[in-house]
Amino acid sequence: MFHQLLGCSSISFRHQDLAAALHTMRGLGFEEIDLGALPGVCDHVAYVLDAAAVEAVAAVVNDSGLRVRSVNGDIGDLNAALDAGGQDARERHLGMLLALAAKTGAKALVLPCGAIDHEPVRSVEEDIDVVAAQLIHASQRAAEFGVELWTESLHYYRLCWNTGRAQLLADRLAGSDVGIVMDFSHIVASGGDPVDFVDRFAPQLRHVHLRDAVPATETGPGNINLSIGNGKADFAAGLAALRDVGYAGHFSLELETRDVSHDERPAAAAKAASFITDLIQTASPHIQGAP
Known part of the structure; x- marks a missing residue:
């Protein structure tokens, strides 16, 4: 079995409908998930939510027997200038996502760090x-x-796309209840260092996403859509840094990868989970894996 702190994002199986994705993850041995609610990235939760839709999605998730660590959602570009109607629509959407998080037992709702x-x-x-x-x-x-509110910052495609901008946002969030989600792939693609990221933002870190990446070069942009082991992310060093700062949160494979076929995806997820489980155990041997 995989480490007790390691889950899987439903984004990893976004090509399947929600029930099928949950069945796949449960069948692989995962006990915890992040629920993807990102329109255009993962449509497991409809962007236009109402009370009936929240109940329907929550019922499917709760019937799966899987724990939900977070709902990974989006309420629009947070740096956009909205009129009163737009702000009201955002508030309604936020309320529905928070209701979904509560009804699925999620610890937090995750929102982005600005526009794409x-x-x-x-x-x-x-x-x-x-x-x-x-x-x-x-x-x-x-x-x-x-529930809690976390933000994924930095994010290679969004406003806070590199360590410098992530620092500006973290400084403004200091003292608030907003936590930060660390994503290895976005850090590496932006040219950053996961160990430096941990050192900078340790007090605010609440969750960690795991996917591989390569940084931008003179001939092309960074690539965040790689299976673990196919990029340049130093997971061993990053996980050791998390141990050293006393990180007590969970981890999630967010395998929005494009280097495997859909048929290969379950086996690739299981392989990644075994690899990361070994690294977590090596970094923090006092934390026991799931039986």
Whole structure:
């Protein structure tokens, strides 16, 4: 079996419908998942949510017997300038995602760190001010539902796409209840170092995504869609750094990979889980794996 702190994101099996993806992950031996709710990336949760849709998705998830660590969602570009109607729509969507997180027993809702664009709407500083304010507001609403609010920062394709911008956002979130999700692939693709990332953001780290990547070169952009072992991420060093700072959160394979076929994907996920389980045990032998 895999390590007790290691789960799998439903994004890893986004080509399957939700029930099939849950069945696949359970069959591989996972006991915990992240639930993907990212329109255009993973459609396991519809972007247009209402109370009936929340109940339907929660029923499928709860029937699976899998624990949910987080719901990975999106409520639109947090640095966008919205009119009153747009803000009301965002609030409704946020409420539905938080209700889904609560009904599935998730610990947190994860939101992005800005628009899918490196260029700011105003200036970098002003846009990150807006993103931080929106995340802090979302965390206050999350508390009403009994869940936490985390943000995946840095994210190679979004506003906070590198370590410098992630630092600007983390500084603004310091002292709030917003946690940070670390993703090895986004760090590596941006040219960053996972060990440096851990050292910088240790007090705010709440969750870790695992996928491989290669950094950008003079001939092409970074690639975050690689199976573990097919890129340049130093998982051993990153996991050891997490151990050294006393990280007590969980891990999730988010295998949005494009170097295996759909038929090969279950075996690739199992292989990655075994590899990471061994590394977690090596980094922190006092933490016992699942029986």
